[in-house]
Amino acid sequence: MARVSNTAEETLSKSTDSASLARTQARSAEIEREIDKDPSRFRILTGDRPTGHLHLGHYFGTIKNRVELQKRGVETWQLIADYQVITDRDGVGPLRERVLSLLTDYLAVGMDPQKATIFTHSAVPALNQLMLPFLSLVTEAELHRNPTVKAELEATDGRAMSGLLLTYPVHQAADILFCRANLVPVGQDQLPHLEQARLIATRFDKRYGRVDPDRPVFRRPEALLSEAAHVLGLDGEKMSKSRGNTIELRMSADETAKRLKKAKTDADRVITYDPVNRPEVSNLLLMASMASGVAPEVIADEIGDGGGGALKARVTEDLNTMLAPIRARRAELEKNEDYLIQILREGNERANEVANETLADVIKAMHMDYV
Numbered sequence: 001m002a003r004v005s006n007t008a009e010e011t012l013s014k015s016t017d018s019a020s021l022a023r024t025q026a027r028s029a030e031i032e033r034e035i036d037k038d039p040s041r042f043r044i045l046t047g048d049r050p051t052g053h054l055h056l057g058h059y060f061g062t063i064k065n066r067v068e069l070q071k072r073g074v075e076t077w078q079l080i081a082d083y084q085v086i087t088d089r090d091g092v093g094p095l096r097e098r099v100l101s102l103l104t105d106y107l108a109v110g111m112d113p114q115k116a117t118i119f120t121h122s123a124v125p126a127l128n129q130l131m132l133p134f135l136s137l138v139t140e141a142e143l144h145r146n147p148t149v150k151a152e153l154e155a156t157d158g159r160a161m162s163g164l165l166l167t168y169p170v171h172q173a174a175d176i177l178f179c180r181a182n183l184v185p186v187g188q189d190q191l192p193h194l195e196q197a198r199l200i201a202t203r204f205d206k207r208y209g210r211v212d213p214d215r216p217v218f219r220r221p222e223a224l225l226s227e228a229a230h231v232l233g234l235d236g237e238k239m240s241k242s243r244g245n246t247i248e249l250r251m252s253a254d255e256t257a258k259r260l261k262k263a264k265t266d267a268d269r270v271i272t273y274d275p276v277n278r279p280e281v282s283n284l285l286l287m288a289s290m291a292s293g294v295a296p297e298v299i300a301d302e303i304g305d306g307g308g309g310a311l312k313a314r315v316t317e318d319l320n321t322m323l324a325p326i327r328a329r330r331a332e333l334e335k336n337e338d339y340l341i342q343i344l345r346e347g348n349e350r351a352n353e354v355a356n357e358t359l360a361d362v363i364k365a366m367h368m369d370y371v
Contacts, residue, residue: 024191028225031183039073044224045181047079050098051089054105055246056319057239060231060290065185067110069224076116077179077351078106080344083121083128087165088152100340105249108330113343119351120344121175126355130174131167133362137203138170138196147192173197178355182219187226194223208365217361231287234263236280250330253320260284260316265308273300281311288315291322 035042046066048054054063070076080102085092099120106118121128143149146169153161164171169192176184176197184194201218210216232238233245240246247256264280273296275282285296292299303310333340363369 021188021191024223025225028223031222031224035069035072035074040075042183043075043077043179043181044069044183044185045077045079045176045179045221046185047081047175048102049081049084050095050102051085051093052098052241053101053248053250055239055241055248056287057231057233057246059109059249060287061187062185062226063106063109065226069185070112070115071110074183076111077181078111078116078118078347079175080118080120081175083164084168084171087162087168099344100337101250103340103344104330104333107333107340107343108249108326113347116347117179117350118343118347120348123344123348124178124351124355126352126359127174127178128171129359130178130362131170133204133208133366134170134174134200135167137200137207142196143167143169146196147189169193169196170200173200176221177201177218178358179351180219180354180358182221183224184221185224185226191223194221197221204362204365208362211361211364217358217365231290232279232283234259236264236283247319249323249326252327253324256320256323257316260312260319263312263315265311269307270305271300271303271307271311273297281308284311284315288318291315291318 031042044066046062048058066076066078080099082092082095082099085095103118106116107113111118143166144153149161149166149168152165172193173196176194177200184197186194198220201216201220204218205216208217233240233243234247235243235245237243237245247259251259263284265284266278266281268278268281271281271285272278273282273285275286282296285299288294288299289296299314303314360369
Protein backbone atom coordinates (compact mmCIF):
# COMPACT_ATOMS: atom_id res chain seq x y z
CA MET A 1 0.00 0.00 0.00
CA ALA A 2 1.33 3.42 -0.95
CA ARG A 3 2.38 5.69 1.94
CA VAL A 4 0.06 8.67 2.46
CA SER A 5 1.77 12.03 2.98
CA ASN A 6 1.35 13.85 6.32
CA THR A 7 -0.67 16.55 4.61
CA ALA A 8 -2.94 13.98 3.01
CA GLU A 9 -3.31 12.17 6.33
CA GLU A 10 -4.32 15.42 8.05
CA THR A 11 -6.81 16.24 5.29
CA LEU A 12 -8.30 12.75 5.48
CA SER A 13 -8.53 12.97 9.28
CA LYS A 14 -10.29 16.35 9.13
CA SER A 15 -12.66 15.07 6.45
CA THR A 16 -13.46 11.99 8.54
CA ASP A 17 -13.96 14.12 11.65
CA SER A 18 -16.25 16.49 9.76
CA ALA A 19 -18.32 13.63 8.39
CA SER A 20 -18.54 12.04 11.84
CA LEU A 21 -19.58 15.34 13.42
CA ALA A 22 -22.24 15.85 10.76
CA ARG A 23 -23.68 12.41 11.52
CA THR A 24 -23.62 13.14 15.25
CA GLN A 25 -25.38 16.47 14.71
CA ALA A 26 -28.06 14.84 12.57
CA ARG A 27 -28.60 12.09 15.14
CA SER A 28 -28.73 14.65 17.96
CA ALA A 29 -31.48 16.56 16.15
CA GLU A 30 -33.36 13.29 15.65
CA ILE A 31 -33.05 12.51 19.38
CA GLU A 32 -34.54 15.92 20.22
CA ARG A 33 -37.61 14.97 18.19
CA GLU A 34 -37.77 11.54 19.84
CA ILE A 35 -37.67 13.16 23.29
CA ASP A 36 -40.73 15.21 22.38
CA LYS A 37 -42.55 12.03 21.39
CA ASP A 38 -41.48 9.75 24.26
CA PRO A 39 -39.03 11.09 26.87
CA SER A 40 -39.32 7.85 28.90
CA ARG A 41 -37.01 6.15 26.40
CA PHE A 42 -34.04 8.13 27.64
CA ARG A 43 -31.85 8.29 30.72
CA ILE A 44 -29.31 11.10 30.94
CA LEU A 45 -26.07 11.10 32.90
CA THR A 46 -24.27 14.38 33.43
CA GLY A 47 -22.34 16.05 36.22
CA ASP A 48 -19.69 18.44 37.53
CA ARG A 49 -16.53 18.38 39.60
CA PRO A 50 -16.95 20.14 42.96
CA THR A 51 -13.76 22.21 42.57
CA GLY A 52 -15.50 25.53 43.20
CA HIS A 53 -18.85 27.24 42.92
CA LEU A 54 -21.04 27.19 39.80
CA HIS A 55 -20.90 30.28 37.64
CA LEU A 56 -22.69 31.72 34.62
CA GLY A 57 -20.56 29.71 32.22
CA HIS A 58 -21.86 26.52 33.79
CA TYR A 59 -25.42 27.79 33.90
CA PHE A 60 -25.71 29.04 30.32
CA GLY A 61 -23.48 26.30 28.94
CA THR A 62 -25.15 23.22 30.40
CA ILE A 63 -27.08 23.52 33.68
CA LYS A 64 -30.02 25.43 32.23
CA ASN A 65 -30.40 22.82 29.49
CA ARG A 66 -30.33 19.98 32.02
CA VAL A 67 -33.25 21.54 33.87
CA GLU A 68 -35.14 21.94 30.59
CA LEU A 69 -34.57 18.28 29.71
CA GLN A 70 -35.86 17.28 33.12
CA LYS A 71 -38.97 19.41 32.58
CA ARG A 72 -39.47 17.65 29.26
CA GLY A 73 -39.70 14.35 31.13
CA VAL A 74 -36.24 12.86 30.62
CA GLU A 75 -34.91 10.82 33.56
CA THR A 76 -31.81 12.62 34.82
CA TRP A 77 -28.83 11.26 36.74
CA GLN A 78 -26.70 14.05 38.18
CA LEU A 79 -23.18 13.20 39.32
CA ILE A 80 -21.19 15.29 41.79
CA ALA A 81 -17.79 13.96 40.74
CA ASP A 82 -15.89 14.27 44.02
CA TYR A 83 -13.28 11.60 43.17
CA GLN A 84 -12.35 13.55 40.04
CA VAL A 85 -11.25 16.48 42.21
CA ILE A 86 -8.01 14.61 42.93
CA THR A 87 -7.19 13.78 39.31
CA ASP A 88 -4.99 16.88 39.05
CA ARG A 89 -4.71 18.11 42.66
CA ASP A 90 -2.61 17.22 45.68
CA GLY A 91 -5.54 17.45 48.11
CA VAL A 92 -9.32 17.65 48.20
CA GLY A 93 -9.63 21.15 49.67
CA PRO A 94 -12.91 22.22 51.36
CA LEU A 95 -14.71 19.37 49.63
CA ARG A 96 -17.73 19.05 51.89
CA GLU A 97 -18.53 22.73 51.51
CA ARG A 98 -18.18 22.55 47.74
CA VAL A 99 -20.28 19.41 47.38
CA LEU A 100 -23.11 20.98 49.35
CA SER A 101 -22.71 24.25 47.43
CA LEU A 102 -23.00 22.38 44.14
CA LEU A 103 -26.07 20.54 45.36
CA THR A 104 -27.59 23.83 46.54
CA ASP A 105 -27.01 25.38 43.12
CA TYR A 106 -28.62 22.40 41.39
CA LEU A 107 -31.75 22.71 43.48
CA ALA A 108 -31.84 26.51 43.29
CA VAL A 109 -31.85 26.55 39.48
CA GLY A 110 -34.76 24.12 39.37
CA MET A 111 -33.43 20.59 39.46
CA ASP A 112 -36.11 18.43 41.04
CA PRO A 113 -34.76 15.72 43.40
CA GLN A 114 -37.99 13.77 42.87
CA LYS A 115 -37.13 13.45 39.18
CA ALA A 116 -33.32 13.53 39.28
CA THR A 117 -30.92 11.15 41.03
CA ILE A 118 -28.18 13.35 42.51
CA PHE A 119 -25.21 11.39 43.88
CA THR A 120 -21.46 11.46 44.58
CA HIS A 121 -18.69 9.24 43.21
CA SER A 122 -17.28 8.35 46.59
CA ALA A 123 -20.60 6.97 47.88
CA VAL A 124 -21.02 4.38 45.09
CA PRO A 125 -18.36 1.63 45.39
CA ALA A 126 -19.77 -0.57 42.61
CA LEU A 127 -19.48 2.29 40.11
CA ASN A 128 -15.78 2.65 40.85
CA GLN A 129 -15.20 -1.10 40.77
CA LEU A 130 -16.18 -1.07 37.10
CA MET A 131 -12.87 0.70 36.45
CA LEU A 132 -11.05 -2.66 36.80
CA PRO A 133 -12.67 -4.57 33.92
CA PHE A 134 -12.97 -1.38 31.87
CA LEU A 135 -9.22 -0.73 32.10
CA SER A 136 -8.63 -4.14 30.53
CA LEU A 137 -10.56 -2.98 27.48
CA VAL A 138 -8.46 0.08 26.57
CA THR A 139 -4.81 0.58 25.70
CA GLU A 140 -2.36 3.05 27.13
CA ALA A 141 -1.99 4.63 23.68
CA GLU A 142 -5.76 5.22 23.48
CA LEU A 143 -5.71 6.98 26.84
CA HIS A 144 -2.82 9.21 25.80
CA ARG A 145 -4.71 10.18 22.62
CA ASN A 146 -7.70 11.46 24.58
CA PRO A 147 -7.89 15.26 24.06
CA THR A 148 -8.41 16.06 27.75
CA VAL A 149 -5.51 13.86 28.82
CA LYS A 150 -3.29 15.38 26.12
CA ALA A 151 -4.23 18.92 27.14
CA GLU A 152 -3.60 18.23 30.82
CA LEU A 153 -0.25 16.60 30.03
CA GLU A 154 0.82 19.64 28.02
CA ALA A 155 -0.23 21.92 30.87
CA THR A 156 1.82 20.08 33.53
CA ASP A 157 5.15 21.60 32.39
CA GLY A 158 6.91 18.30 32.86
CA ARG A 159 5.20 17.32 36.10
CA ALA A 160 4.30 13.63 36.21
CA MET A 161 0.67 12.84 35.43
CA SER A 162 -1.27 10.91 38.05
CA GLY A 163 -2.63 7.50 37.14
CA LEU A 164 -6.10 8.77 37.96
CA LEU A 165 -5.79 11.59 35.45
CA LEU A 166 -4.52 9.24 32.77
CA THR A 167 -7.47 6.92 33.33
CA TYR A 168 -9.99 9.78 33.67
CA PRO A 169 -11.73 8.83 30.37
CA VAL A 170 -12.32 5.30 31.71
CA HIS A 171 -13.71 6.63 34.98
CA GLN A 172 -16.04 8.85 32.99
CA ALA A 173 -17.15 5.81 30.99
CA ALA A 174 -17.95 4.05 34.27
CA ASP A 175 -20.03 7.08 35.31
CA ILE A 176 -22.10 6.81 32.15
CA LEU A 177 -22.40 3.05 31.85
CA PHE A 178 -23.02 2.02 35.47
CA CYS A 179 -26.53 3.53 35.45
CA ARG A 180 -27.07 2.38 31.86
CA ALA A 181 -27.55 5.93 30.63
CA ASN A 182 -28.23 6.10 26.92
CA LEU A 183 -27.95 9.86 26.47
CA VAL A 184 -25.22 12.33 27.45
CA PRO A 185 -25.51 16.10 26.83
CA VAL A 186 -22.09 17.20 25.53
CA GLY A 187 -20.32 19.88 23.59
CA GLN A 188 -18.29 18.96 20.52
CA ASP A 189 -15.07 18.98 22.55
CA GLN A 190 -16.43 16.22 24.80
CA LEU A 191 -17.36 13.80 22.04
CA PRO A 192 -14.10 11.80 22.38
CA HIS A 193 -15.02 10.99 26.00
CA LEU A 194 -18.40 9.70 24.94
CA GLU A 195 -16.83 7.69 22.14
CA GLN A 196 -14.55 6.07 24.73
CA ALA A 197 -17.60 4.98 26.71
CA ARG A 198 -19.26 3.60 23.56
CA LEU A 199 -16.07 1.72 22.69
CA ILE A 200 -15.84 0.17 26.15
CA ALA A 201 -19.49 -0.92 26.00
CA THR A 202 -18.91 -2.59 22.62
CA ARG A 203 -15.66 -4.26 23.64
CA PHE A 204 -17.17 -5.61 26.86
CA ASP A 205 -19.98 -7.20 24.85
CA LYS A 206 -17.55 -8.79 22.40
CA ARG A 207 -15.05 -10.01 24.98
CA TYR A 208 -17.22 -11.13 27.87
CA GLY A 209 -20.67 -11.64 26.36
CA ARG A 210 -24.11 -11.09 27.86
CA VAL A 211 -26.26 -12.17 30.76
CA ASP A 212 -29.40 -11.76 28.66
CA PRO A 213 -28.83 -12.97 25.08
CA ASP A 214 -31.28 -10.36 23.80
CA ARG A 215 -29.40 -7.34 25.11
CA PRO A 216 -25.83 -6.34 25.98
CA VAL A 217 -24.90 -5.54 29.57
CA PHE A 218 -24.29 -1.91 28.62
CA ARG A 219 -26.26 0.31 26.28
CA ARG A 220 -24.19 2.39 23.86
CA PRO A 221 -24.80 5.99 24.95
CA GLU A 222 -25.50 8.68 22.38
CA ALA A 223 -24.66 12.38 22.31
CA LEU A 224 -27.14 15.18 22.71
CA LEU A 225 -25.15 18.10 21.37
CA SER A 226 -25.49 21.37 23.21
CA GLU A 227 -26.52 24.39 21.17
CA ALA A 228 -25.73 26.84 23.99
CA ALA A 229 -23.37 29.70 23.21
CA HIS A 230 -20.08 29.77 25.11
CA VAL A 231 -19.83 32.69 27.48
CA LEU A 232 -16.38 34.17 28.00
CA GLY A 233 -15.04 35.45 31.29
CA LEU A 234 -15.16 39.13 32.28
CA ASP A 235 -11.60 39.56 30.99
CA GLY A 236 -12.45 38.19 27.56
CA GLU A 237 -10.72 34.86 28.26
CA LYS A 238 -12.28 31.47 29.00
CA MET A 239 -14.57 31.69 32.03
CA SER A 240 -12.72 29.88 34.78
CA LYS A 241 -12.87 29.67 38.56
CA SER A 242 -9.08 29.82 38.76
CA ARG A 243 -8.95 33.08 36.74
CA GLY A 244 -11.41 34.85 38.99
CA ASN A 245 -13.23 36.13 35.91
CA THR A 246 -16.60 34.57 36.69
CA ILE A 247 -19.95 35.57 38.12
CA GLU A 248 -20.98 32.83 40.51
CA LEU A 249 -24.63 31.94 40.93
CA ARG A 250 -24.29 32.41 44.67
CA MET A 251 -23.01 36.01 44.42
CA SER A 252 -25.18 38.89 45.60
CA ALA A 253 -26.55 41.54 43.25
CA ASP A 254 -23.95 44.02 44.58
CA GLU A 255 -21.09 41.57 44.03
CA THR A 256 -22.30 40.97 40.50
CA ALA A 257 -22.44 44.71 39.79
CA LYS A 258 -18.95 45.20 41.22
CA ARG A 259 -17.46 42.46 39.03
CA LEU A 260 -19.20 43.70 35.90
CA LYS A 261 -17.79 47.20 36.40
CA LYS A 262 -14.35 45.67 35.88
CA ALA A 263 -15.38 43.75 32.76
CA LYS A 264 -13.24 44.33 29.69
CA THR A 265 -14.75 46.30 26.78
CA ASP A 266 -13.09 48.53 24.13
CA ALA A 267 -12.68 52.21 23.22
CA ASP A 268 -15.56 52.46 20.69
CA ARG A 269 -18.57 54.13 22.33
CA VAL A 270 -21.02 52.80 19.74
CA ILE A 271 -22.11 49.38 20.93
CA THR A 272 -22.38 46.71 18.23
CA TYR A 273 -22.66 42.95 18.29
CA ASP A 274 -19.60 41.72 16.42
CA PRO A 275 -18.15 38.55 18.03
CA VAL A 276 -15.19 38.40 15.64
CA ASN A 277 -13.94 41.98 15.87
CA ARG A 278 -15.36 42.98 19.26
CA PRO A 279 -15.33 39.80 21.37
CA GLU A 280 -15.45 41.45 24.82
CA VAL A 281 -18.33 43.80 24.00
CA SER A 282 -20.16 41.02 22.18
CA ASN A 283 -19.69 38.68 25.14
CA LEU A 284 -21.40 41.16 27.47
CA LEU A 285 -24.21 41.58 24.97
CA LEU A 286 -24.57 37.80 24.80
CA MET A 287 -24.85 37.60 28.60
CA ALA A 288 -27.60 40.22 28.59
CA SER A 289 -29.34 38.41 25.75
CA MET A 290 -29.26 35.00 27.43
CA ALA A 291 -30.51 36.53 30.67
CA SER A 292 -33.33 38.58 29.11
CA GLY A 293 -34.29 36.64 25.98
CA VAL A 294 -33.71 39.74 23.82
CA ALA A 295 -31.44 39.35 20.80
CA PRO A 296 -27.92 40.79 21.33
CA GLU A 297 -28.25 42.92 18.18
CA VAL A 298 -31.42 44.51 19.57
CA ILE A 299 -29.75 45.25 22.90
CA ALA A 300 -26.80 46.82 21.07
CA ASP A 301 -29.15 49.08 19.10
CA GLU A 302 -30.94 50.11 22.28
CA ILE A 303 -27.67 51.10 23.95
CA GLY A 304 -26.41 52.88 20.83
CA ASP A 305 -23.53 55.25 21.60
CA GLY A 306 -23.92 54.89 25.37
CA GLY A 307 -20.51 53.24 25.61
CA GLY A 308 -19.17 50.59 27.91
CA GLY A 309 -20.74 52.10 31.02
CA ALA A 310 -24.28 51.83 29.63
CA LEU A 311 -23.55 48.32 28.37
CA LYS A 312 -22.34 47.15 31.78
CA ALA A 313 -25.37 48.72 33.47
CA ARG A 314 -27.69 46.86 31.08
CA VAL A 315 -25.91 43.53 31.62
CA THR A 316 -26.00 44.03 35.39
CA GLU A 317 -29.73 44.72 35.36
CA ASP A 318 -30.58 41.76 33.13
CA LEU A 319 -28.39 39.29 35.02
CA ASN A 320 -29.57 40.38 38.46
CA THR A 321 -33.20 40.16 37.33
CA MET A 322 -32.67 36.61 36.02
CA LEU A 323 -30.67 35.50 39.07
CA ALA A 324 -32.96 37.02 41.72
CA PRO A 325 -35.29 33.99 42.13
CA ILE A 326 -32.33 31.59 41.98
CA ARG A 327 -30.56 33.53 44.73
CA ALA A 328 -33.71 33.68 46.85
CA ARG A 329 -34.19 29.92 46.57
CA ARG A 330 -30.51 29.36 47.28
CA ALA A 331 -30.68 31.43 50.46
CA GLU A 332 -33.57 29.27 51.70
CA LEU A 333 -31.75 26.04 50.93
CA GLU A 334 -28.54 27.13 52.66
CA LYS A 335 -30.45 27.44 55.93
CA ASN A 336 -31.50 23.79 55.84
CA GLU A 337 -28.39 21.62 55.63
CA ASP A 338 -30.32 18.61 56.94
CA TYR A 339 -32.55 18.76 53.87
CA LEU A 340 -29.51 18.92 51.56
CA ILE A 341 -27.93 15.91 53.27
CA GLN A 342 -31.19 13.99 52.97
CA ILE A 343 -31.40 14.69 49.22
CA LEU A 344 -27.82 13.49 48.78
CA ARG A 345 -28.40 10.41 50.93
CA GLU A 346 -31.47 9.41 48.91
CA GLY A 347 -29.63 9.96 45.64
CA ASN A 348 -26.68 7.89 46.82
CA GLU A 349 -28.98 5.06 47.90
CA ARG A 350 -30.64 5.00 44.49
CA ALA A 351 -27.27 5.11 42.70
CA ASN A 352 -25.98 2.22 44.83
CA GLU A 353 -29.03 0.10 44.04
CA VAL A 354 -28.50 0.48 40.30
CA ALA A 355 -24.71 0.20 40.51
CA ASN A 356 -24.94 -3.06 42.47
CA GLU A 357 -27.35 -4.51 39.90
CA THR A 358 -25.02 -3.50 37.06
CA LEU A 359 -21.94 -4.91 38.78
CA ALA A 360 -23.77 -8.20 39.41
CA ASP A 361 -24.45 -8.46 35.68
CA VAL A 362 -20.81 -7.63 34.90
CA ILE A 363 -19.54 -10.32 37.28
CA LYS A 364 -21.93 -12.85 35.81
CA ALA A 365 -20.99 -11.97 32.23
CA MET A 366 -17.29 -12.37 33.15
CA HIS A 367 -18.04 -15.77 34.80
CA MET A 368 -16.71 -14.53 38.14
CA ASP A 369 -19.84 -15.38 40.13
CA TYR A 370 -18.22 -18.26 42.01
CA VAL A 371 -20.57 -18.49 44.96
